[in-house]
Amino acid sequence: MLVLLPPSETKATGGRGRPLDLDLLALPVLNPVRAKLVDALVDLARDVPASLAALGLSERQADEVARNAELRTAPTLPALERYTGVLYDNLDLKTLTKAERSRAEGRLAVASALFGVVRGGDPIPAYRLSGGSALPATGPLGALWRPVLTPALADVEVVDLRSAPYTSLAKIPHAITVRVVTEGADGRRQAVSHFNKAHKGRLARAVVRSRAEVRSVRGLVKIAGGAGLRLEPTGERSLDLVV
DSSP states (O other), rough: OOOEEEEOOOOOOOSBBBOOOOGGGGGGGGHHHHHHHHHHHHHTSSSSHHHHHHTOOOGGHHHHHHHHTTTTTOOOOEEHHHSSSSHHHHGGGGGSSSSHHHHHHHHHHETTTTTTETTOOOOOOOOOOTTTTTTTTTTHHHHHHHHHHHHTTTOOOOOOOOOOOHTTTTTOOSSSEEEEEEEEEOOOEOOOOOOOOHHHHHHHHHHHHHHSSSOHHHHHHHHHHHOOOOEEEETTTTEEEEE
16 A cells, blocks of 8 residues: 655755656656656746746745756655655654665655656655646646546555645545544544644654555554554544544
């Protein structure tokens, strides 16, 4: 079963791998859309003001446009090293053992506005593109991705931890979903927003530290419990992570 994480706006710089090769990424059926978006971002980067406007960036973030200009030539990193921020801090990849790192690369994937979905070990460059973006050459990303990404994931067992802008890129009706909540003294639960990603990172870490495969809701609950996380079913394929 694949645990599908949200990406981050921030990315690690540099890399040690050879430049982007779409054939090295998981789900090669997505490559035509990936190539179209790479071309669109590289072409758009020639016009910095237009890039800033399309990507919702300020002039102080012009370095993000420079990254997009180098998409085809920049060095790559495994996806789980490329994405940064609170979720990935709590996954804490650098402290995993070799076996746990291998499981992370196999069990974890990341939703991506540029690549659709990448496996944890897929080599990707730094880039800037958000799920809610609409590029001049392609229009809204949801309209571009849904027709190919939804069927590509139709036969994949998924634990869906994506954030809202990325759930709109593909429907996964059969996925196991997880909501991060707090519980009041009266038993009422409220969705967590501020620390949502931190707790999802801890759940992802529990999944890769466990030798047991996630094969069901029950199995995921057991793995989470072993890591001290309170994960409770709220439906046949939905759970609350109570924090």
